[in-house]
Structures are given as C-alpha cells and as structure tokens.
Amino acid sequence: MSGAGRIAAGALAAAAAGPAIAALVPPGVLLSLLAQACIYAILALSVGVLARQNGMVSFGHAAMFGAGAYLAGIGLGAPGLLPAEAALPLAVLAMAAVCFGLGLIVVRVHGIAFAMLTLALGQACFEAANKARGVTGGADGLTVALPREIFGLPAATFQRAEGMFLIAWLAMVALAALAALLARSRFGLLTEAIRENEERARFLGYGTVLPRAAVFALSGGIAAAGGVLYVLYNGFVSPETVHWSVSGSALIMALLGGTRTVWGPLAGAAVYFLLREQLVEVTERWLGLLGILLVLVMVFLPDGLSGLPRRLRRRHGAEA
Amino acid sequence: MTIQILNGLVYGSLLLVLAAGLALIYGLRRVVNFGHGAFYMLGAYAGYTAAQAGGFWAGLAASAVVLALFGAVLDRLVFRALQDRDPLVTVIVTFGLLLVIEDAVQWIWGTEGRSMDAPALLAGSVALGGDAFPVYRLAVIAMAAALTAALLAWLHRSRAGLFVRAASLDPAITAVQGVNTDAVAMLVTALGAALAGVSGVIAAPFLSLSPAMGGQILVDCFVVVVVSGLGSLGGAALAALLLGQVQVLGAVLLPDIAALIPFLTMAAVLLWRPTGLAGKRL
Numbered sequence: 001m002s003g004a005g006r007i008a009a010g011a012l013a014a015a016a017a018g019p020a021i022a023a024l025v026p027p028g029v030l031l032s033l034l035a036q037a038c039i040y041a042i043l044a045l046s047v048g049v050l051a052r053q054n055g056m057v058s059f060g061h062a063a064m065f066g067a068g069a070y071l072a073g074i075g076l077g078a079p080g081l082l083p084a085e086a087a088l089p090l091a092v093l094a095m096a097a098v099c100f101g102l103g104l105i106v107v108r109v110h111g112i113a114f115a116m117l118t119l120a121l122g123q124a125c126f127e128a129a130n131k132a133r134g135v136t137g138g139a140d141g142l143t144v145a146l147p148r149e150i151f152g153l154p155a156a157t158f159q160r161a162e163g164m165f166l167i168a169w170l171a172m173v174a175l176a177a178l179a180a181l182l183a184r185s186r187f188g189l190l191t192e193a194i195r196e197n198e199e200r201a202r203f204l205g206y207g208t209v210l211p212r213a214a215v216f217a218l219s220g221g222i223a224a225a226g227g228v229l230y231v232l233y234n235g236f237v238s239p240e241t242v243h244w245s246v247s248g249s250a251l252i253m254a255l256l257g258g259t260r261t262v263w264g265p266l267a268g269a270a271v272y273f274l275l276r277e278q279l280v281e282v283t284e285r286w287l288g289l290l291g292i293l294l295v296l297v298m299v300f301l302p303d304g305l306s307g308l309p310r311r312l313r314r315r316h317g318a319e320a
Numbered sequence: 321m322t323i324q325i326l327n328g329l330v331y332g333s334l335l336l337v338l339a340a341g342l343a344l345i346y347g348l349r350r351v352v353n354f355g356h357g358a359f360y361m362l363g364a365y366a367g368y369t370a371a372q373a374g375g376f377w378a379g380l381a382a383s384a385v386v387l388a389l390f391g392a393v394l395d396r397l398v399f400r401a402l403q404d405r406d407p408l409v410t411v412i413v414t415f416g417l418l419l420v421i422e423d424a425v426q427w428i429w430g431t432e433g434r435s436m437d438a439p440a441l442l443a444g445s446v447a448l449g450g451d452a453f454p455v456y457r458l459a460v461i462a463m464a465a466a467l468t469a470a471l472l473a474w475l476h477r478s479r480a481g482l483f484v485r486a487a488s489l490d491p492a493i494t495a496v497q498g499v500n501t502d503a504v505a506m507l508v509t510a511l512g513a514a515l516a517g518v519s520g521v522i523a524a525p526f527l528s529l530s531p532a533m534g535g536q537i538l539v540d541c542f543v544v545v546v547v548s549g550l551g552s553l554g555g556a557a558l559a560a561l562l563l564g565q566v567q568v569l570g571a572v573l574l575p576d577i578a579a580l581i582p583f584l585t586m587a588a589v590l591l592w593r594p595t596g597l598a599g600k601r602l
Contacts, residue, residue, distance in 0.1 A: 057408050109590055112352050112407055116546055117590040123539055124583035131576050244539065248415065255412060285427060291419030298412050299402070 003184050011177035018169040022162060032161035033277055035233060038168035041269035042175060042226030043246075044253035048265030049179050050219040051254060053188065054107065054212050055195040057115045059247050060122025061223050066129065066242035068095050068224025069231040070136055073144040076231075084150045088232075092224045099220025103213030122244050129239040141238025144231055158232040168229050172266065175222050180262040182218065191215050252290070256297055258304020267306050323451050324569050330457045330526070332564020333464030337519040338537065339544040339556050340471060341512035346545065347488030348505040349399045350407050355414040356516055357538025358421035361531065363387045363517025364524045365429050368436050376439035376525075383517040391513025395506045418534075426531045436524040456525055463522055467515070472553055484508055540567070543582045547589050 025031050043065045050056050068091050075087025082090070102121075109117050129136045136142055146155035157163035182188050194201040194208045201208055231237045240246075249272070257268025272290070279286040297304060303311070342356045353359075363383040371379030394417075402410045437443075438456035445452040475481035486494040487501045495501045520533075527533065544563055548555035563582055570578030 057412075105591060112411060113590050115408070115411065116352065116542060117587055119539070119542065120546070120583045120586040120590065124580050124587065127579035127583065131579065245535070251412075252415075285423055288420045288423030288427070291416040291423065294416035294419070295413050298409050298416065302409070 004181060007177055007180045007184075011173055011180075014173045014176075015170055018166055018173070021169070022166050027160075027162050031165055033273065035161050035165040035168055037269055037273040038165065038172050039226050039229045039233065040250065040253065040273070041266045042168070042172050042229065043223055043250045044257070044265035044269045045172065045176055045179065045262075046219045046222035046226065047247075047250045047254040048257070048259045048262065048268075049222060050215060051259040052262065053183065053191040053195065053215040056107070056110075056216075057251065058118040058219075059115050059244055059251065060118030060120075060125075061219075061250050062242050062244065062246035063122040063125035064095055064099065064220045064223035065227040065230070065246070065250075066237065066239075067098075067125065068092060068227030069237040069241060070129065070142065070227075071095065071224070072228040073142045073231045073237050074135065076144050076146060077142075079147055084147050088150070088228050091228050092221050095224035095227075096217045096221030100213055100217035103216030103220075104209060107209060107212035107216055118247070119244055122242070122247055126239055126242045126244070129242050136239070139239060141236055141240075144235050144237070146232065146235065150232075159235060164229070164233045168233075171225060171229060175225060176262055176266060179218070179222070183262055187211065187214070252294055256294060256305060258301070258306040260303045261306045264304050264306035268304065271305060322449050323453060324572055325565065326448070326453060326457065326461075328565040328568035329561065330460050330564070331567055332561035333461045334519055334523055335537070335540055335544055335563060336557050336560035337464050337467050337515055337522070339541045339548075339560055340468065340553060341515035341519075342541050343545050343548075343553070343556055344484075344508050344515075345512040348484065348491075348501075348508045349395070349403065349410075351399060351410045351414060352407075352542070353414045353512075354411060354538070355417040355421060356512075356541060357534030357536075358418045358425075359387055359390070359513050359516035359534075360520040360523070360537060361529075361534035362390070362421055362425060362520070364436075364520030364529050364533065365425055366517065367521030368429075368434060368524060368529060371436060371521075376437070376521075379436070379524075380518060380521045383521045384514045387517030388510040388514040390517075391510040392506055394513070395509035399505070399509060400502055422531050422534070429529075429531075431531060434529040436521075436529065438525040454526070460522055460526070467518070468553065468557060471515075475553070480504070480507065540582070543586045546586045547582075549589070549593070 021034070022031070025034065043061060046064070047058055047061050050058055050061075071091035071094060072088055075082055075091060076084055106114070106117060106121075130139055132138070146158060148155055150158065153163070158167065183192075190201070190206060191211050191214075193204075194206070194211060198208050227237075227241075230241070253268040253272045254265035255268065256271055257266065258264035271293075275290055275293070276286050279289060283289075301307060301311070338356065338360055341359075342353055345351060345353050345356075363386070366386045367379035367383035369379075370382030374382075398413060398417075399410065402413065438454070438459075442456045442459045445454045446458070447453075475485060483494065483499050483501075483504045484507075486497075487499065487504045491501050494504075523533075523537075540563060544556055544559045547563075548559040566578055566581050570581065
C-alpha cells in the first residue's frame with residue numbers, strides 16, 4: 001500500500017474508533033475529560049507540526065488557540081452579521097492568514113531566539129486580551145451563547161461531552177491526517193530539507209521563507225481550530241487560555257509524545273491527561289512527576305515516547 | 321508621582337539582581353534557564369523558613385547558600401551532561417525543572433500564601449513629599465545596587481571574574497589557555513542561582529510568598545535579558561530599571577498599553593537587533 005493509502009486507512013480506522021470509545025465510556029466526567037483532551041491534543045498537534053516541519057519550538061501557541069476561540073466567540077456573538085456556519089471556518093482561515101503574514105517575518109529567527117520571540121508575542125496577546133475589554137471582555141472573559149443550531153446540529157450537541165468528544169475526536173483525526181499527507185508531499189519534503197539545511201536548500205534554488213511561513217500558517221490554523229472547538233464546548237474563553245503556561249503545556253505534550261511523527265503529540269496529550277487525571281487520585285504530586293518525566297524523555301528519548309517502539313525494535317534487531 | 325517612580329525603581333532593582341543571574345548562566349552555559357523564576361521562589365521559601373529561626377539576615381544567607389549548592393549540583397549533573405546537545409533540549413529540561421520545583425515547594429510549604437517581615441532595622445516608613453514610604457523598599461534599592469557593584473567588581477577586578485568573562489566570550493579558546501571552564505561554569509551557575517535565591521528573600525517582605533510567584537517575574541527577566549542583548553551588566557541594569565518604570569509608572573500613565581510595551585520591545589529586539597541570544601555572542 002502506498003504511503004498516502006496507509007495514512008488514509010489509518011485515519012479511517014482511527015475515525016471509526018471514536019464512536020466505539022464514546023459507546024464504551026460511560027457519559028460523565030471521564031468522557032468530558034476525553035473531550036477536553038482531544039481539544040488540547042489538536043493544540044499539541046499544531047505545536048508538533050511546527051517542530052516537525054520547521055524545527056521550531058514555540059512557547060506562544062496558546063495565543064493562536066486563544067485567538068481562534070475569541071474570533072469564533074465574537075463571530076457567534078454577532079449572529080446578525082454572520083451565520084455561525086460561516087463564522088467558525090472564518091475564524092480558522094483568518095488565523096491561518098494572520099499566521100502566514102506573521103510567519104513571513106518570524107521564520108527568519110531560529111532556535112532559542114524563536115522560542116523567546118513566540119513567548120514575547122504570546123504574552124503580548126495575553127496582555128491585549130486582558131486590556132481590550134470592549135472586544136474580549138477583559139479579565140472576566142467572554143461568555144458565548146451558541147445559536148440554536150450549527151451545521152444542522154443542536155447547540156447542546158457541542159456542549160455535551162458525548163457530542164463534543166466525537167466532534168473533537170474526528171477533527172483531531174482529520175487534522176492529523178491532513179498534516180501527515182502534507183508532510184509526505186513535495187511541500188513537506190521541501191520544508192524538511194530546509195529544516196535540515198536552509199542554506200543548501202537555498203543553493204538548490206528554493207525560496208525558504210515562503211514554505212516555512214506556510215508551515216507556520218498551517219500550524220496556526222490547526223491551533224485556531226482547536227480554539228474554536230474549545231469555545232464551542234465551554235461557551236467561554238478568558239485571557240487564561242492565552243497565557244504562556246498553556247503554550248508550555250501544549251509544548252510538553254508535543255515533546256513527550258515526540259515530534260518526529262505527526263501523531264506523536266497526540267500520544268503525548270493522551271499521556272499528559274492520563275497522568276493528570278489518574279495520578280491525582282493516588283497522589284497530588286502529578287505536576288512534579290510530569291516534570292521528571294519530561295526531563296527523562298528529553299535526555300534519554302529525544303524522539304519522545306512515540307519513538308520508543310522504533311528504538312526498541314532497533315535494539316532488539318541489533319541483539320538478534 | 322515620586323512614590324510611583326520609587327516603586328518602579330524598587331521592582332527594577334529586584335529584576336536587575338534576578339536578571340544578572342540569568343544572564344550569567346546564559347553566558348557560560350548558553351542555557352535560557354526557565355527554572356530561574358522557580359529558583360527565586362525556592363529561595364524565598366528557604367529564606368522564609370530560615371528567617372523564622374534566625375531572622376531576616378539569616379534567611380538571606382541561608383537562601384544564598386542553599387541555592388548556590390542547588391545551582392552547583394544542577395550544573396554538574398544536568399548542564400554539563402547536556403552541553404553538547406541541542407540547546408533547546410536543555411531549555412526544555414529547565415522547563416521540566418520548573419514544574420518539579422513548583423510542585424516540591426507546594427508539597428513542603430503548601431499552597432496558601434505566606435508573608436515575611438522586614439528586618440526590625442528596616443521597619444517603619446519615612447515621609448517623602450508628604451507620603452509615607454516604607455524604609456524597607458528604599459533598602460531594596462540599596463541592596464540591589466550593592467550586589468550589582470560587588471558583581472561588577474568581581475567580574476572586572478578578580479582573576480575568577482576574568483575567567484568568567486573570557487569563558488563567556490569563547491569557551492574553547494579559554495579552555496586552551498588552561499582554564500578549567502567546567503569549574504568556571506559550575507561556579508557561575510551556583511552564583512546565578514544564589515542571586516535568584518537572594519532576590520527571592522529580598523522580595524519576600526513586600527511581595528507575598530506563593531508557589532506562583534516565580535511565573536510573572538521570570539517572563540519579565542526574559543524581557544530584560546533579551547532587550548539588553550546579554551551584552552553587559554550595564555545594559556541589563558538599564559533595561560531592568562526601565563522595565564520597572566514601565567510596569568509601575570506606565571500602569572498609571574498609560575494603563576491600556578503599558579503591559580504590552582515590554583513584550584513588543586522584546587519581539588522587536590529579537591527580530592531586528594538580535595545580539596546575544598540570536599546573533600553574535602556576548
């Protein structure tokens with residue numbers, strides 16, 4: 001089977017697993033948690049896409065996630081202006097467009113400086129969300145009332161765990177499949193070449209800024225899609241959503257899972273939420289244990305947890 | 321107005337001591353230490369406990385010693401082991417460290433806020449243009465100035481300081497000259513951590529202690545270190561004092577945009593005038 005076929009088959013199988021999980025898990029706290037986990041997994045996916053294709057570590061993705069949520073919330077709050085069916089995709093597209101423009105400037109910065117740049121821009125967005133009371137509701141946040149129906153589905157579907165889990169799961173699988181397909185396309189290979197050696201790619205005659213900015217836009221669009229789902233589910237968004245600690249959590253998920261594979265960050269998000277929710281019943285010290293796990297993974301498993309099977313296989317092969 | 325300017329100066333002085341440690345560690349180890357805010361918080365709590373037994377000055381000394389040891393161990397076990405890896409790996413490791421320290425502090429001291437008294441010597445307030453201003457805050461400015469002067473003298477007058485400046489300029493050449501750069505880096509990491517701990521104790525009597533106290537000031541420290549281009553302690557001092565004014569005076573004069581200015585300045589520096597972090601070394 002070709003690579004694209006494998007991705008399609010994997011995505012279909014993963015999509016089919018969604019309803020099965022929803023049927024097996026009793027509705028309640030756990031399912032609500034899974035819905036949140038899928039939404040944050042989309043944010044982690046966006047951080048991972050940027051790291052995988054551009055080799056860039058972002059400490060500011062909560063700003064794109066939050067901006068998507070705010071834009072969708074503001075769009076839903078003015079139903080006379082736009083139908084919800086247009087406002088939601090528009091929020092994602094607008095963020096992708098903004099990130100493309102921003103990307104043209106910021107992708108020239110590399111390494112730690114890029115991490116610090118995203119941190120600065122992210123915190124500027126956090127302060128702006130705090131101050132622009134007229135638009136964002138300031139520190140009190142923005143409460144969003146959903147219209148009665150969106151895309152033919154009753155509003156309650158989006159705000160109940162059973163409904164949102166399925167929607168977020170399918171969105172997560174679709175976005176991951178899109179990222180995987182793009183990664184193995186000509187465009188994906190070109191960005192990987194630039195990541196490995198930008199100067200050489202330029203010598204081969206490729207412009208390097210446009211592809212890198214396009215990856216930044218893709219990453220921003222995915223993060224904004226997560227934000228749109230976030231505001232649909234919670235009916236609320238506040239500056240806390242934009243704070244750099246949220247960016248940090250998303251980065252932890254992405255790096256725990258590993259960014260060599262597109263699906264690594266999704267696995268990382270699963271581990272993060274499992275740790276947070278399961279450990280909290282045994283010990284309150286989940287955050288410290290998460291920190292220790294992060295350090296261990298960074299030092300001993302640079303490919304993250306998703307690189308573990310490959311690593312074990314290689315070691316096993318070497319012994320045999 | 322005088323009071324606002326003084327308050328800005330107090331916060332700027334605190335930032336200066338903290339940012340000096342951050343810049344020192346970056347100079348030797350090329351590590352942007354996300355754990356620095358957590359060091360500051362840990363130092364404040366360690367000082368708090370020691371101060372309950374022996375008073376403020378004992379707290380200050382204990383915090384410096386504990387954090388210096390912590391920094392030395394961290395450098396030996398983590399920074400040295402990772403010095404040949406991608407610097408981003410070490411950055412993320414310090415980020416993990418931040419989570420561990422914050423959690424450990426919550427474990428040991430709990431989550432409720434605590435307060436620490438200023439030393440009796442510096443209690444009370446003085447009248448300044450009709451307003452009362454706490455003596456302790458004036459002492460913060462003095463302590464920060466003394467620490468900075470001592471640090472400058474050490475860097476520029478002592479043999480160890482010469483090694484530190486040389487090693488942050490070019491570690492390989494410095495090592496070839498027979499300087500044990502690993503030992504220099506360990507000393508500097510210990511010193512940087514001790515400065516963070518000391519600033520935590522200095523902050524404790526006028527900012528209350530909480531496990532979250534490191535988060536905000538860490539980001540402000542990054543602004544100082546990036547905007548000053550890591551070039552010199554003098555640059556960092558100017559940036560820290562300016563940021564103090566923007567934070568306090570700006571919040572009064574330009575409440576809508578004051579909070580944005582530091583981050584936009586930081587972004588602009590990284591984009592257009594990258595020295596230190598992004599461009600040439602120190």
